[in-house]
Amino acid sequence: MNYGSSSSGARGATRRVEYGRTYVVRPKGRHQATIVWLHGIGDNGSSWSQLLDSLPLPNIKWICPTAPTRPVTAFGGFPCTAWFNVEDTSLDGRDDMEGLDGSAAHIANLLSAEPPDVRLGIGGFSMGASVALYSASCYAQGKFWSGNPYPIYLSTIVSLSGWLPCSRTLRSRMETSQGAIRRAANLPLLHCHGRGDEVVLYRHGERSAEILRTSGFSNLTFKAFNGLGHYTIPEEMDDVCKWLRARLGLDRSR
Numbered sequence: 001m002n003y004g005s006s007s008s009g010a011r012g013a014t015r016r017v018e019y020g021r022t023y024v025v026r027p028k029g030r031h032q033a034t035i036v037w038l039h040g041i042g043d044n045g046s047s048w049s050q051l052l053d054s055l056p057l058p059n060i061k062w063i064c065p066t067a068p069t070r071p072v073t074a075f076g077g078f079p080c081t082a083w084f085n086v087e088d089t090s091l092d093g094r095d096d097m098e099g100l101d102g103s104a105a106h107i108a109n110l111l112s113a114e115p116p117d118v119r120l121g122i123g124g125f126s127m128g129a130s131v132a133l134y135s136a137s138c139y140a141q142g143k144f145w146s147g148n149p150y151p152i153y154l155s156t157i158v159s160l161s162g163w164l165p166c167s168r169t170l171r172s173r174m175e176t177s178q179g180a181i182r183r184a185a186n187l188p189l190l191h192c193h194g195r196g197d198e199v200v201l202y203r204h205g206e207r208s209a210e211i212l213r214t215s216g217f218s219n220l221t222f223k224a225f226n227g228l229g230h231y232t233i234p235e236e237m238d239d240v241c242k243w244l245r246a247r248l249g250l251d252r253s254r
Helices: 045-053 097-112 127-141 170-174 178-185 202-214 234-248
Strands: 005-007 016-018 023-025 033-038 060-064 069-072 078-081 119-125 156-160 189-194 220-225
Touching: 023 045, 033 045, 033 097, 033 127, 033 156, 033 234, 045 060, 097 119, 097 127, 119 127, 119 234, 127 156, 127 170, 127 178, 127 189, 127 202, 156 234, 170 178, 170 202, 189 202, 189 234, 202 220, 220 234
Parallel strands: 033 060, 033 119, 119 156, 156 189, 189 220
Antiparallel strands: 005 016, 023 060, 069 078
């Protein structure tokens, strides 16, 4: 499997983007789940792989890819690692569908090589969380925005300090398919946000949760953290660990 590049999932597009290094944290116990974890804008997979390796979740394999380097409109066109181009970190900005589809397809490709008896999930922070939420919508609809089929079965989604792309059209797209509503209702989704977030404002995180629920993602847990800015804290990661153990049925011992 090629971890370094991927074709865009956008309709009719053949442009390929180069991804950075992928970091893998092997399970320390029985391998029960694999989760692709996505970093925020300007970051890379290494920093999150170190944190994830320290969590008391010995049955999870973590795959931490690094986003391509691309010009980002929000930074005046300055190039940095980003899963897609973004104008602002709100629900009102224009969505980069080619970038979103391309990153979602790359993540699905990483997970497609995992053993068939292992549960699959996607999580992330900030922009990475947004791609995780976008992937949840693709999974529920059974296809990418381009119309290409979504190829894997997801068991969990974790979003920390992120926002929902394509929020203005999600509900109408979901309502066209009973299968999409069923898949959405059966997908456990944890969405956490700090009330003090100065980068992705709390109201955008809260509104994202509301849109997801009204679009059929009824198995959603939204957790707000008082005083938390645009970063994570041990209390939040403890909640993530407890939630993953419960939702994935993980062993409690190594």
